[in-house]
Amino acid sequence: MHSAAAAAAPIVALTDAAKHFGAVRALDGVSLSISPGECLGLVGHNGAGKSTLVNVVNGGLSPSAGTVAFPASGAGSALGAGVRSVFQELSLCPNLTVAENLRISHAALKGLRWRGQAREEIAQALDQVFPGHGIAADAPVDSLSIAQRQMVEIAIGFAPRGTEARLVILDEPTSSLDAGIAEQLLSHIKRFCAAGGAVIFISHMLGEIFAVATRIIVMKDGRVVADEPAGRFTRQGLVDAMGHVAPDAAAVEAARSFGETVVTTPEGLTARRGEIVGLSGLAGHGQAEALARLYLGATSSWRAPKAAPMVFVAGDRGRDGVLPLWSILRNATVSILPRIARRGLVDRAEESRIAADWKARIGIRTEDVTNPILSLSGGNQQKVLFARALASDAPVVVMDDPMRGVDVGTKQDVYAMIRAEAARGRTFLWYSTETEEVCQCDRVFVFRDGQISAELSGADITEERILSASFEMAEA
Amino acid sequence: MTLFARYRILLPVLSLAILLAATFYMQPRAMSYFGVNLLFNLAVPIALATIAQMCIIMVNDIDLSLGAFVSLVACVVATFLNDTPLLGLVILLALVLAYAALGAVIHALDLPAIVVTLGMSFVWGGLALFILPSPGGSSPDWLRTLMTVKPPFVPMAVVASVLIAGITHLLFIRSGLGTVLRGVGGNARSVARAGWPVIRLKALAYGCAGLFGVLAGMALVGLTTSADANIALRYTLLSIAGVILGGGEFTGGKVSPVGAVIGALTLTLAASFLSFLRLSPDWQIGAQGAILILVLTARLLFTRRDAQA
């Protein structure tokens, strides 16, 4: 299988491909070719550049530098070259049926009998990948479970659709599938590759990567740091290649004593007064949802007391944090308005004083706090959101991966500020995708599949322990 | 209890059936060829207008100009189409194309459809006044004959409703292109990713709305035999209510042409039913509103129970 693959022209070839978003080098010069018969396992931390690489390969993004070519087919576009993607976020039309969704990506289905053909083709594809799937071709997608939707998406990815699938990109395809169904997918991938197709397989389940990949590449900071046949890696070697070396300066801090328990959630998350509690694990395993539930439950949509019981620092700034039409000043003070108001009117002098104070304390880089918030860089916007939360007197601070896009120097400042506030008796619940940040915490809960898979404290908080609790190492 | 979630059309059908049964119970004489014709007399233009609104709601927009547009069409039909049929046809065709262009502009410039169509309602209304400053005109004979034809066994209004429902079901639910159009409402990004030009699809959806708006205006003139510039202004709100009554939703491309026609019939019947109820005429409009709220509440209760099951 391998020798045959090496002889054929690659399906896709990237030469020094790079993609920049502003100053961020999401993809920093990657050369890579994928030949027929190969199954490429792609691993790396969140933000390592996997999604960007995938989007450059499938034509969703055009590279800032370098080239993408499709030598095997000679086609000019990814679509023409038979490159298919199954995305992590569900991309079906929920209002249509399973067969109708195939129609969306299969323009060649025409005529009065298209519906029958579509039904047959999707049923065949489903049977091939997931024998005994039990999904009716006429079922509307929004009546299916998440796992069934993912199965349909995968089946559409492999379906012939008039041409032929040559390279199928699967981004975390098994994240909502149970073990048996995932096993079916893995054996289908092997069959597909043996028949001359190629697959890029992204997964955090290292067991799956080893089970299916013929070659593994490891990405870190927008670059490929390892590219070897699968047999040359050990599980530990792979984790090492992905990981950073955690600075253990913070971990040696003397254990502190905490007050009474102030937070308990149904998941089993607890936090004591003055404690910094970390939530870790891979992205999308229920940490953000747990925090949002906690916050929404503790506060009301109908009343805003002068002293808020809890504040929230958003990490997804656009969705959860920034009020885009407003100035820095107004964004920073929105959570403390009831406190600084007299008879319902905002005390603007007090407001400006507080904003100026926090601009200095947290180092927001701007001439004037009345500038629009969107004039700031992402990291500085994030500082405004920190200021918003810390300016309030709330005893509990909930932070949903708040350091995205923040530079290293600022991070150190914010860590120090969080520790100082914790020492004054505030409680922090801190979800982070970066292990370095989690190591700042007094106690860490690791999440997997929406549940707490480990609780670590003190010297146990190490990158290794967290990784092994995040990945399903037990699986073969 | 996933029955209602599975067959979304069931609830609209049930509401219509209950209302119809109640009407016949109140007024047994309505259970005749002539009676049914009277009950549903004005349903055909409303059904067509509801289908037009559905085309817009299908792609996640809303049309506040439909009533003014149908009025304008009625004025064109009662004047140009009657006097100089060829010129009349050309004007009607131009109106359909204008709708398609509107859809393309709204998509290309990412404009809020609600405001653009609000502006267009003034434009259509102005054009209508221009053509027919005072009520008048007359229906072309063939149109009049078509709308008052008496088929055997089943009255014209019912036959026409069934035809409209059947044809639009084929167009928007069964056909491939109709499926893609609904896909635009469901997940425009995935449709674009599959290589479809979304702007042309949007223009097509708006063009279809224009076409059915034109048909609604023609049917209306066929029934009323004359037109005025304000003849169909209430169709804007009626058509929105009809789509929602028929099981459609404002977002997500969840629409049903059969449901929309049933919704239009329900709204028409509600008016007749209330007059049979010997309800004081004062309360008829209000009772229509109450029926609307009741049906939507019932739907909410059923879907919520399904969601829990």
Add this chain to the structure above:
Amino acid sequence: MKLLHKPWLWSWVAAAAAFALTVTLTGGSGASELAYAALSFGAFAAIVGLGQMLVITLGPGNVDLSIPATMTLAGTLALKTMGSDPGTAWLGLGVAILVGLGTGLANFTLIYLLRLPPIIATLAASLVYQSIAIWSNRGLRIKPPEGLADFATGRFFGISNVALVGLALSVVIWVLLERSVWGRWLLASGQNLRAARLAGIPVEAVRAATYLAVTVFAAIAGYLLASFSGGAALNMGTEYLLMSIAVVVIGGTSIAGGSSNVPGVWGASLFMFLVVSMLNSYGAGAGVRLILTGTIIIGIVIAASTRRATR
């Protein structure tokens, strides 16, 4: 330079142009009459427009279609309660405001409890309000008390009293939006409801208050309009459905939510009246007038969108 970026500027420029063009035709005479008329008739549009502006500020999908019915119902019930008896003006106003609170509460109940889209909820409810108005009116035309009618049609220092009431309400809204906590909460909720909720804002309370405010404003406008025109008519609110949305949009308030514009609503209300009188004085028919109005609305929306894109 900063003035040019004020979104309300264009509605005032347009109003001034329409004013100038009309006055040029008459050779300068009648300018003060025109200004007086514009202020009094524009005031009704401005008052309902202010309410609609608050709702539209809540963001996409928020709009109140029950304004005309609420105006009619408030005008009808207020006049009926007063029964042309002298000295009942405040009682009538109280009734009108109660009507506004009632319809607003009913609207928001439908929106909040039944999760109906605001468009459908306010539309369905408005049919009921209309029926109540028809039922209580019974075709009678009750005259407003004489003192109230005099007030509504009178002037104070050369400015019509109705306009003064409208201006006073505008100042209240302006202070509320610019200075108060509630205003901040409303603007934040309109920009991003989820972010506002996560910032600790009681978003449902904000929404409820907004849907109450719009109907109270419509009720006050209905009360004044009925007093102004010598009685409540069943169709008195009809033209204010589209008008209320149009003045908000022309006034520079973003349909996407989160930004309000009080001066713009006034500029747009004056403009909507002045453009009609301008076209009338140039002998244009109702058709041309409507076509131009529609074209202007669309032109302003396109201009606003390109400005947004180039920023």
